[in-house]
Amino acid sequence: MSIETDIKQTTPFKSPYQRLMVNLMYTSNWVADAQTQVLKPFGLTLQQFNVLRILRGQYPNPVKVSDITERMLDKMSNASRLVDKLVAKQLVVRTECPSDRRAVDVVITEQGLALLKRLDRRQNEWDESQQCKLTKEEATYLSQMLDRMRS
Template sequence: MELFREHDLTLQQYNVLRILRGQQSNAIKVSDIAERMLDKNSNTSRLVDKLLVKGLAERTSCPSDRRAVDVIITEHGLDLLAKIDPLLEEWENKMSATITPEEAESISALLDKMRKSDNN
C-alpha cells in the first residue's frame, strides 16, 4: 500500500507498531507480539529489528526472563502512527463507500478461504 511505503513501513511493521501502542507504554515480549499478529507467517523478530533500526521501537531487558527480549514503542513510533492513522481511516472510508456490504462479505469469505489453504 502506497500509504505505508511513503512512511518507509510495511503492513506487517505497521501491525507491530499498533500492537506496541496497544500496550500503553508497557513492554511486551517478541513472542507475545507474534501471537497477536494478523499475519501469523510474519517473521516477528525481523520486523521488530527493522523497527528498532528506524527508531520506532526500543528493546528492554525482561526482568523475569533474561533470555527474553521486551519491546516498547518510542515517541517517534507513536508520532508516526498519529500521522498514518487518519490517512488510513480516510482510505478505509473511501473503500467502504465503493464496496457494498455483500461484496465485503464475499471478499472476506475469499480471504478466509485463501488463509485456510495457505495453512495446509
Template structure:
C-alpha cells in the first residue's frame, strides 16, 4: 500500500522530498506502534525498553543517567524518570556514584536481563517478518540513505 493510500491523500505531494518526509514520519509511527504492542504485555514502554537495552550493553558496569540520556533513541525522554519506574519494577538498581556524589549509577538487574532475553525472541520474530519485505541489500541501502538524511 502506498503512503497516499494509507493516509487517504487525494492531492499529490508538493515534491518527492515532501512525500518521503511524510512517509518517514508515518512509517516511524507504524514501527513504534508495533513495537509498543509487542512490549505492552511485559509492562514496558518503548523508552523503558531502550533504557534496559542500553544498560545491558554496559553490563556488568554501571551507567550514569547522563550516559543513558546521550544514547536514548527518543531524545525527549526523561531518563531519570524512566530509571525510577524501572527501579520500582526491580529491573534496575540505582546507586550513588562513589566518585561523584551528584551522579547516579544505574545497573540492570538479573530480572532485567532475563526480561530482555525473553523479549529478544519476540524481537527476532518481528525482525524476521520484516526480512520478507526487504532484501538484505535493500535494508543496507535504506539504512545508508537514512544516515545521509541526518547529516548536516
C-alpha cells in the first residue's frame, strides 16, 4: 500500500523528498507500534528495551548513565528515569562509580538478561514476518540508504 493511501492523501506531495520524509515518519511510527505490542506483555516500553539492549551489549561491564544517554535511539529519553524504572523491576542494578562519585554505573541483572532472551525469540518471529516483504538484499540496501541520508 502506498503512503498516500495509508494517510488518505488526495493531493500529490510537493516533491519526492517530501513524500520520503512523510513515509519515513509514518513507517517509523508503524514499526514502533509493532514493537510496542511485542513489549507490552512484558511490561516494557521501547525506551526501557533500548536501555536493556545497550546494557546487554556491554555486559558484564558497567555502563555510566551518561553513556546510555549517548547511545539511546530516542535522544529525548531521560536515561536516569528509565534506569530507575528498570531498577524497580529488578532488571538492572545501579551503583556509584568508584572512579567518579558523581557518576552512576548500571549493569543488567540475570533477570534482565533472561527477559531479553525471551524477547529475542519474539523479535525473531517479527523479523521472519518481515522477510516476505523485503529480501535480505533489499533490507541491506534500504539500511544503507538511510545511513547515507543521515551522513
